[in-house]
Amino acid sequence: MTEYHLQFWRGQERVFDYESDEFNNLDEARCHIDDLIRAMREDASNEDWTGCRFDVATARGRTVLQVPVLATMSALAQGRAH
Numbered sequence: 001m002t003e004y005h006l007q008f009w010r011g012q013e014r015v016f017d018y019e020s021d022e023f024n025n026l027d028e029a030r031c032h033i034d035d036l037i038r039a040m041r042e043d044a045s046n047e048d049w050t051g052c053r054f055d056v057a058t059a060r061g062r063t064v065l066q067v068p069v070l071a072t073m074s075a076l077a078q079g080r081a082h
Contacts (some may be wrong), residue, residue, distance in 0.1 A: 001024065002058055002059075003022045003023065003024060003058070003059055004022070004023045004024075004025070004026065004028075004029045004056050004057065004058060004064065005017065005018055005019055005021060005022055005023070005056075005057060005059070006018035006021055006023075006029060006032070006033065006054055006055070006056060006057075007054065007055040007057055007063075008052070008053075008054055008055075009052065009053050009054075009055060010051060010052050011051040011052075023056075026056060026064065026065055029056045029065070030056070030065070030067070033054045033056075033067050033072070034072065034076060036054070037054075037067075037069060037072050037073055037076060038076060040069065040073070041073050041076070041077070049069040049070050049073070050070065052068075052069040052070070053066050053067060053068045053069060054066070054067045054069070055067075
């Protein structure tokens, strides 16, 4: 079974690995990202999230899903996200 973990990127720089958060499937990972982005939107409204994204990667580091922060914030605000 493949386990997935999250990474947070600002442009080409990986800022943070969420190594303690492991997910058994992509849906779980995506729901967690949506929750994180909701919190980011509420907690840091003045922050510039341009070029930021979450990557969902396998334990070997292969990225299988990229979630751009600004586009997802917009979709969540409009009720269209996952």
